[in-house]
Amino acid sequence: MFKSAVFSLLGKDPILSNLTVRKVASEAGLNRTTFYLHYQDIQDLLTQITDEILHELSDKTCDLIHAKDLSKKQKLTQLLDYLYIHPTYLLTLFKIDQFEEQLFLLLKQLIETRRKNTEENLPDDYVAVDIKTASLVGIIMWWIKNGLHFSSNYITKQIYLMYKS
Missing domain, CATH: 1.10.10 (Arc Repressor Mutant, subunit A)
Incomplete structure (x- = not known):
């Protein structure tokens, strides 16, 4: 309550x-x-709320990392779907500095794991993990802060188009 x-x-x-x-x-x-x-106080309540949602996000990310029957696009869409159904919580959490940092770490882990699991040799000039992660966090924050006017599927397609070019 x-x-x-x-x-x-x-x-x-x-x-x-x-x-x-x-x-x-x-x-x-x-x-x-x-x-x-x-x-203990308001900060303790906010910390517990943040930890709870980060734990849920972490579980979702872990599930997506290990899902073998989904394409990369489907995995990203499912993660964005999860964010899409929790906009009120996330808008609040974005105001807490540690949340953006934690989201960055979760997405970075997802990207690093995907790169380790790829069978392709990545070129030397491939986008650095930190840069790719920062751009994804920025896109996700923009999408949520601007009212989720686009579907998660649309955002996924835009992200894939951006990384293709």
């Missing part, structure tokens, strides 16, 4: 520093004592 309250409050006022225990507890319909039974 506290997590839902945080997202509800941030939907009304997106400034993290305006969150207070009193506001979150009130929005959740609970008292502050109950809040403190579960969290």
Whole structure:
């Protein structure tokens, strides 16, 4: 209930520093004592929310790394589908510095694993993993921040077109 309250409050006022225990507890319909039974403070609540969503993203990324019956495009589309159904959470988490860094690390792991598993010898001038990861994170953040007006399938196609040229 506290997590839902945080997202509800941030939907009304997106400034993290305006969150207070009193506001979150009130929005959740609970008292502050109950809040403190579960969290030390607002930052602890935000950290736990971030960790939970990052864990889900990590599980999804791991599943995609090991999926043998999906093409690379299908794997990326499935990851974007997951992000597409969690826009409110992700918009909030993008405001927390550590989330973008963690998303970067997850995508970097996915790219590195795909490169290790490829049977092709990559040319010396192949796009560096960090550069490719940074561009993907940037695209994903732009897509979510601008309201997800495009489908995950469309974004996947655009990413593949971008890397082809």
